[in-house]
Amino acid sequence: MSNASSSSPEPLDAAGFEALARGSVPLAETLGLKVDRFDHDGAVVRLPWSATALRPGGSVSGPAMMTLADIALWGAILARIGHEPLCVTTDLTFHFLAKPRHADVLAEARLLRLGRTLAIAEVRLMSEGSDQPVAHAVGTYAIPPRPRDDGAPA
Amino acid sequence: MSNASSSSPEPLDAAGFEALARGSVPLAETLGLKVDRFDHDGAVVRLPWSATALRPGGSVSGPAMMTLADIALWGAILARIGHEPLCVTTDLTFHFLAKPRHADVLAEARLLRLGRTLAIAEVRLMSEGSDQPVAHAVGTYAIPPRPRDDGAPA
Amino acid sequence: MSNASSSSPEPLDAAGFEALARGSVPLAETLGLKVDRFDHDGAVVRLPWSATALRPGGSVSGPAMMTLADIALWGAILARIGHEPLCVTTDLTFHFLAKPRHADVLAEARLLRLGRTLAIAEVRLMSEGSDQPVAHAVGTYAIPPRPRDDGAPA
């Protein structure tokens, strides 16, 4: 994911990342994603319970959960490296574990590894009020080389 | 993904699957997904070039491509088994390969395996007018047991 | 993975699972995998530091780590369901995070979900003496229908 407005990393807080995510990814705006936490330990992003995220029968759709997960993973990385417009997703793997409850879905993401050119993070999605995961994802994000890089492999 | 309105598989065509997908997954409706092909050999689903799918800088967002891929994979399976409301995604793996062009994105999905209780399919996403893939995904879908099943493993 | 010698689940302990794994998967025997823990909370399997697992330069090879991870995930599931010969891997996703140290590699696996027909588990691999993960994997295993099953979807 990227945002074309900046040429160098800059610090972000939860409100700044929420604005960046909703400005960069229209589906994040459509779904009304909110950022509950954004710090060195990771990011927590919230999918409010709403018609847009649903499918008939009242469950949360897979694409809505995937959008939520991707934003949370991206947040866990930008919370460490700052606003990096050229940080892009290279792979994402989802496992859907259980039907979400009738509640907001919370995505808790944390880094597994931060290298010079690749960051890998995982995220758990849970219905608010439950500690049973409804989905799990892990993803890799490419970080563009920076001036301070010495060219060593990731 | 599921739709709660039916209790047994029924035949579908491209128009029927498009209506099912857009009725079942609100983000598919938001993105205006269209079904170009839906037959025994697989499914082709189209993401029209539009502001909703974009991110600043004019590329197609990852979540829009993931929604497209999931619908196409689901289509490749329902084209074989009919409308099965309880067919749900269990895992999905995406690799993002290249920045899409300024064009519609086409997702061509085909089955890798159709078992009794699991179906596995893959999909390639390409910008219209190009044959270079912009993304690749593979996913597993659980198919509920049916009356004719004899209980043998998938 | 399966073992064809049994027709119904039976209880296992760490020694029993180690014997089952090494008897069922020749590469597990080749690598000398050991089971450190095997209980309701998951499984810990050890890859001893040895020439068989190495590649030139002294790191642990990817295939050795994948074998270790698969056995640990399988263990986390059998620790709950007992010896089920027809429990087979359906998907596995690995992320390689860092170069292992010159030490045994420990794989700690735990269930993400145990359904009637599918079990999903994750595993972290760490060099002994370090708490930085060197690899992460998540996998799905199909569990064959059992006499007590009522046919409900997984």
Next chain:
Amino acid sequence: MSNASSSSPEPLDAAGFEALARGSVPLAETLGLKVDRFDHDGAVVRLPWSATALRPGGSVSGPAMMTLADIALWGAILARIGHEPLCVTTDLTFHFLAKPRHADVLAEARLLRLGRTLAIAEVRLMSEGSDQPVAHAVGTYAIPPRPRDDGAPA
């Protein structure tokens, strides 16, 4: 995967890659992997039918197929970029599709994308004499920066 004996890419042919793979990855040697094809269009690697790859009941074990797939994917990349010791696997996703026959297993790998710092490839595994895939995998490999690189993102 890497081999520490070289400091710059050098051309390889099928025999050279087979020697490199078996010298670099002991499990590839244990399994007796052979390289049937290695050219610009990809790589085909063969797992001979043998006791080492089996599990009781006579099927090919998952770890043997994963080792085969990883070597074939690596081959598809090195066939393009030459012998690059620091080309390492970053992620691998497997789907197991069907029980292999009593025959050699062939892995046909081809590139999905070759970027400056990342290569993504897919592989299909088939029992010799059958065109039904028994497994599918897709993986990402990190390619270290080279002298001719200009630092642009992958």
